[in-house]
Amino acid sequence: MKESDLFEPVKKYLEAGGYKVRAEVKNCDITATKDDELIIIELKLSANLQLFIQATDRQRITDSVYVAIPKPSIRSKKHWKGIQHILRRLELGLIFVDVDNPVNPVKIVFHPIEFQRKKISKRRKAILKEVENRSQNLNLGGSNKTKIVTAYRENAIQIAVYLKEIGATTPKKLREYNSGKKTLSILYSNFYSWFQRVDHGIYDITAKGKSDLKKFPGLVKKYEKYLKEKSES
Numbered sequence: 001m002k003e004s005d006l007f008e009p010v011k012k013y014l015e016a017g018g019y020k021v022r023a024e025v026k027n028c029d030i031t032a033t034k035d036d037e038l039i040i041i042e043l044k045l046s047a048n049l050q051l052f053i054q055a056t057d058r059q060r061i062t063d064s065v066y067v068a069i070p071k072p073s074i075r076s077k078k079h080w081k082g083i084q085h086i087l088r089r090l091e092l093g094l095i096f097v098d099v100d101n102p103v104n105p106v107k108i109v110f111h112p113i114e115f116q117r118k119k120i121s122k123r124r125k126a127i128l129k130e131v132e133n134r135s136q137n138l139n140l141g142g143s144n145k146t147k148i149v150t151a152y153r154e155n156a157i158q159i160a161v162y163l164k165e166i167g168a169t170t171p172k173k174l175r176e177y178n179s180g181k182k183t184l185s186i187l188y189s190n191f192y193s194w195f196q197r198v199d200h201g202i203y204d205i206t207a208k209g210k211s212d213l214k215k216f217p218g219l220v221k222k223y224e225k226y227l228k229e230k231s232e233s
Helices: 003-016 049-058 074-089 121-133 151-166 171-175 183-189 207-213 217-232
Strands: 020-025 028-034 037-043 065-070 093-097 106-110 195-199 202-205
Touching: 003 020, 003 028, 003 037, 003 065, 003 093, 003 106, 037 049, 049 065, 074 093, 074 106, 151 171, 151 183, 151 195, 151 202, 151 207, 151 217, 171 183, 183 195
Parallel strands: 037 065, 065 093
Antiparallel strands: 020 028, 028 037, 093 106, 195 202
16 A cells, blocks of 8 residues: 555545645645635554654644544554554554545544643652652662562561561561551552461461562661661660
């Protein structure tokens, strides 16, 4: 498929709406005019940076700028959700063209309108809470396929260190060393297989827990030091 294959369906769609359509006017792929209205449409086979650059440059001429691309497959639906969000933020319109559909080949996904940015307070609170509960910056920004040390994991490491040093004990005793209100939940859920219940209300660290702690020497040292200072005070 070529970009020019998108032209004819879009042209016919606009002409059916009463627009005068011209191609390649001052580097614009398509211009459509009706009275004083001017629409510019950029044709591309995929949504890429070059398309965004061209389309936003056309916004210096008119607010009515669209990008037209081939209708994406269902498999790329998740990918296109993000692309559509970007286009909306850039206040660009989006057109899907299905050249294999002889009846309705053109679909206006959305028009270029002013973007109303909304903040999701629940996500904001979750991020701030996670930042607050992480005692150290143990992750590398931009890393991929690497286990992240979340606040939950750090709390589990803290509990594992205490059990390694103190021995089998109760959640109540662990909380005396500031292990947090989620102590029982972390022990019970045993998400990392680091803990085992050895008696009613009594928990201990597993061999896997002791082995996995070696992956977090900084945190282990921190909580060993805290435990020692707490015991001496």
